[in-house]
Amino acid sequence: MRARRVLLDQEVDHRARDRKLAALLRAETVARATVNSALQWLQNRTVAKETRAIAAIFAAKHGVAQQKRTVRTSYEDEPSDYVRSAILYSPKYLTVVEKKTCKRAWGGHNAINTLIAQTI
Numbered sequence: 001m002r003a004r005r006v007l008l009d010q011e012v013d014h015r016a017r018d019r020k021l022a023a024l025l026r027a028e029t030v031a032r033a034t035v036n037s038a039l040q041w042l043q044n045r046t047v048a049k050e051t052r053a054i055a056a057i058f059a060a061k062h063g064v065a066q067q068k069r070t071v072r073t074s075y076e077d078e079p080s081d082y083v084r085s086a087i088l089y090s091p092k093y094l095t096v097v098e099k100k101t102c103k104r105a106w107g108g109h110n111a112i113n114t115l116i117a118q119t120i
Contacts, residue, residue, distance in 0.1 A: 014048035017041065021054045025061060035063045039070050045079070053086035060090030068094060089119075 021038060024030055038055040041047045047055075060071045072094075075087045091098055 014051040017047075017051045018054055021051070021058045025054075025058055027062070030062045032064065032067075035059050035067050039063075039067060042071065042074060042083075049080045049082045052080070052083045056083065056086045057090050057093075061093040068098075072098070 024034065035058070038059045042052050042055040042059065044052075056071050056074070059067050063071070071087060071090050075084055078084045078087065
């Protein structure tokens with residue numbers, strides 16, 4: 001199946017962004033540019049934390065290695081516990097080695113992270 005290319009407009013409200021990303025989570029493949037848009041939202045602190053959280057999961061699932069690395073490395077500088085929890089959940093879509101490394105590094109930061117680490 002060829003990659004889907006969906007315009008993720010920068011001007012839509014966060015609920016519309018959330019719905020678009022949630023719908024695209026189930027796609028078999030997405031265009032690299034779509035993942036790049038999600039990464040921009042993840043890194044933009046003016047975007048709602050809910051959108052940034054789903055953007056992290058989306059990019060980890062559909063991104064190439066470099067895009068997945070961007071998700072992992074954004075954990076340390078992320079001020080929102082909500083988004084950090086989503087970043088911790090995102091290794092579900094990484095390799096076994098990467099998943100174990102993330103769980104070990106972040107799993108004990110707080111009670112929520114401990115629960116998330118147990119589920120992935």
